[in-house]
Amino acid sequence: MDIQDRLRDLRNQIEYHNKKYFEQNAPEISDYEYDTLLRELEDLEREYPELRTPASPTQHVGEATQGAAGKAVKHDVPMLSLEDKFSRDEVAEWIYKMQKDLDDPSFVVEHKIDGVSVALRYREGKFVQGMTRGDGINYGDDITENLKMIDTVPLKISVKLPYLEVRGEVYMSNEVFEAVNERQEELGEKTFANPRNCTAGTIRMLDPNVVAERNLSILIFNLQAVQGKDFTSHVETLEWLVKQGFQVPKFYKCTTEQQIWEAITQIGESRGDIPYNIDGAVIKVDDLNDRERIGATSKVPKWAIAYKYPPEEKHTKVLNIEVNVGRTGRLTPLAILQPVKLAGTTVARASLHNQDQIDRLDVRIGDTVVVRKAAEIIPEIVSVVPAARPENSEPFIIPDKCPVCGAPAARETLTNRTGSSIRCTNSTCPAQLARLIEHFASRNAMDIEGLGPAVISKLMTNGYIKDLADIYYLKNYRDELIDKAIMGKPHSKKSDTKKSTDKLLNAIEDSKKRSMERLINGFGIPNVGKFSGRVLEDYFPDIWAMTKLSFTEFKEVKKAEEEKGTENLKGLGDIIFKSLVDFFQRPETNEVLQRLEAAGVNMKSTKTTSEVLDTSLQGATFVLTGTLPMLTREEASQLIQAHGGRVTDSVSKNTTYLVAGDKAGSKLQKAQNLGVTILTEADLQAMLQSE
Ligand SMILES: [Zn+2]
Incomplete structure (x- = not known):
């Protein structure tokens, strides 16, 4: 791969993971893996400075202000991140540099807590404002009210300085985290991946009461700005902060490389015993004048680094x-x-x-x-x-029988990149049905809150669910369900059981109006997920239109669309068509569909069923390009469809009209080359009126 490609690839990956981490609180890779990517990018940019761009993720801190909890607040002191080091050699190199530039510097090694970085502002000894890191340089989010709910944030301190700003890490202890997740599970809500995600989600909540319930803590690790008092060293500030009622991370004072490495090792070994997660150790120059002298880049201070531990492994x-x-x-x-x-x-x-x-x-x-x-x-x-x-242990072999229904299990002939799989061959296997219903009720499919594994299992063992459609007939058994406490906890009060039963039944009713795309995804057809669901909804007016097609017919329909030059059914191929036919041709599928429809479940596309006013444009295929003066493209499409015309994305010899607006580009060119009639928006309107 050439350098340019690798740089682009790295930047894209990092931006993607930044989004996942900072904006969606849903990271997909470990911090360690992320740091490794960032590191490679930094190294390449150092090697090829001419390829560095201002937009590169190495040139900004990453986090975007989200504004969920509050308005943006301007930073007085930038909240920088730290440069990461991954080996003893790299740490030593930094230490030697400090020792060369400074006279006998001393260092402090601290826990690097894996939480959410915040700044706290005090005026005359009173806590007045708290903010997130945001972009680190200019703005963060105001989260004052939420921070007030954290017990370890002192609302008042005894020494009334005109101004004090400190920086700390808000975190959730592992114990609290497990309790929060248990509670989320009980409520049928989404659980959090790790304490940091939970903290990040919590600290931005709109309701400070939820923040109070979540039991967050804070450790203060730096004094950012102060008026009315002088300090000479970092250790002095930490000791003073403790006297003011702040909690600070455990720290080690060191002078030699040897001592620093011992502290790092010790922290690493204690990882399992401390009540919160750490993602590294921070090494800082202690003397505040020395820090001034060393300075900072636009992104990181040069007087501190973070050592990152490799992922924790246990036996x-x-x-x-x-x-x-x-x-x-x-x-x-x-x-x-x-x-x-x-x-x-x-x-x-x-x-x-x-x-x-x-x-x-x-x-x-x-x-x-x-x-x-x-x-x-x-x-x-x-x-x-x-x-x-x-001794005498034996290799493990997956049995050739389904562990739930006992039917023969067969090795899949198709192998994919995840390896070969073995499947239960019984299409009425209860285990399969249970998983299918979980999938059907999941967020990306019919989104039925409260229909989780435990409830499904009880509904099945009590005979209330034998297929998917049975979900929509549960309301006929409301009283029985309450009596048998299917939806409640074993010891809950009857009134609570009633409440949770009605809540679930309402959620089920509500799901009837979900889109056809979600319904298709919910069927759990192999190889047919959300994406295929959307493409199918875009083309077929309802579920029934798909059930009538054979494999060859699916292929013919697709081929015809391709020849017409449309984008319809784009991305769907033989494997998907085969899966669809397998599913729709089963007699039991037909029965389930009939009963779903009878129960009032939406089977229609919202995309292809816009009301047709007249058929004046029947047989004409339109392509829209550029910016139209009055109508949005969406509106123009609807207008054309309402008069029986078709709208497609790309120009071909089958295009009847191209409606071109401002800044029309290659499509206009192509249409002219093919001799397609070009219309303005006014021409289109006139055409509709003259009919
Ligand atoms: Zn089975």
């Missing part, structure tokens, strides 16, 4: 290997582990994905294994410790 034992059945009947092996604390949460299971993975690791029941969290979220087995293998 534990494989107690058992269970085989679960997924919604498509796929058998997935799951390692049941002796519970172990890892990056803040207890890990007791790890997916082994498939037989290939088991074979590759040669993992067996009774083995001692090395586990870690991929992306700091998903536990995975890295390797087996061969020396600790018990």
Whole structure:
């Protein structure tokens, strides 16, 4: 790959992960992996400074202000991030540089807490404002009211200085985090991936009461600005802050490289024993005048660095290997582990994905294994410790029978990049139905809140659900469901059970009007997800229009669209058509569809059923380009469709008219070359009126 391509690739990846992390609180890779990407980009830009651009993620701090909780506030002192170091050599190099530039500097090594960075402002000893880091340089979000809900944020301090600004890290202890997630699960709400995500989500909430419930804490790690008092060293500020009622992170005073490395190692080894997550150690120059002298770049101070630990790995034992059945009947092996604390949460299971993975690791029941969290979220087995293998252990082979219904399991002939899979061959397997309903009710499909695994399992064992459509007939059994406490906790009061039952039944009623795209996704047809659902909804007026087509007919329809030069059904191919036909041709599918429709579930597309006023434009194919003077493109399309015309995206010899507005580009050119009639918006309007 050439340098330019690699740079572009790295920048795109980093921007993508910035978005996931800072804006959506949903990171997909670990901080360590992220830092490695950023690092590679920085190194390349250093090597090829001419290829550096102002928009590169190395040139700004990343986080965008979100404004969910409050208005943007201007920073007095920039909230910079730190330059990361990944090895002892890199740390030592920095220390030597400091020792060369300064006279006998001393250093402080601290925990780098994995939380959300904030600044607190005090006037005359009173807490007056708190803000997030935001872009780090100019603006952050005002989160004063939320910060007031944190017990460890002192609202008043005894020494009434005219002004004081401190910086700290808001975090959630691992214990609190587990309790919050348990509660989320009970409420049927989304759980958080890790304490930091939970903290980031919480600190921006609009309701300070929720913040109070979530039990956040804060550790103050830097004095940003002060009026009315002089300090000479960082340690002095920390000690003074403690006297004012602030909590500060544990710190080590060091002078030599040896001492610094020992402190880093010690912090690393204590990771499992401290109540919060740390993602590194911070090494700072202690003397404040020295800091001034060393200065900062636009992005990072030069007087401090962060050492990043590699992902935490632990040894534990494989107690058992269970085989679960997924919604498509796929058998997935799951390692049941002796519970172990890892990056803040207890890990007791790890997916082994498939037989290939088991074979590759040669993992067996009774083995001692090395586990870690991929992306700091998903536990995975890295390797087996061969020396600790018990005698007469045997290789694990996924059984050739479904563990739930006992039907034969068959190895898939199709293999994909995730390896070969083994499936239960029984289409009425209860395990498959349970997973299917979970999927049907999930956020991306019909979004039925409260219809989770536990409730589904109870509904199935009590005989209320035998297929998908049964969900919409549950309301006929409301009283029975309440009596049997299907939706309640075993010991809840009857009034609570009534409430949760009605809540679920209402959520089910509500889901009837979901889009056709969601319904298609909800069916859980192999290879047919959200994307295909959308493309299908764009083309077919209702579900029934798809059920009538054979594989060959699907292909013919697609071919005809391609020949017409439309974008219809774009992205769908033989595999998807085959899956659709397999699904729609099953007699039980037809029955389920009939009953879903009878229950009032929406089966129609909202895209292709706009009301037709007349057929004056029938047979004409339009393409729109440029900016029209009066109508938006959407409005113009609707207008054309309402008169029976078709609108497509690209110009071909089958295009009847091109409606061109301002700044029309290549489409206009192409239409002219093909001799397509060009219309203005006024021409189009006139055409409709003269009919
Ligand atoms: Zn089965």
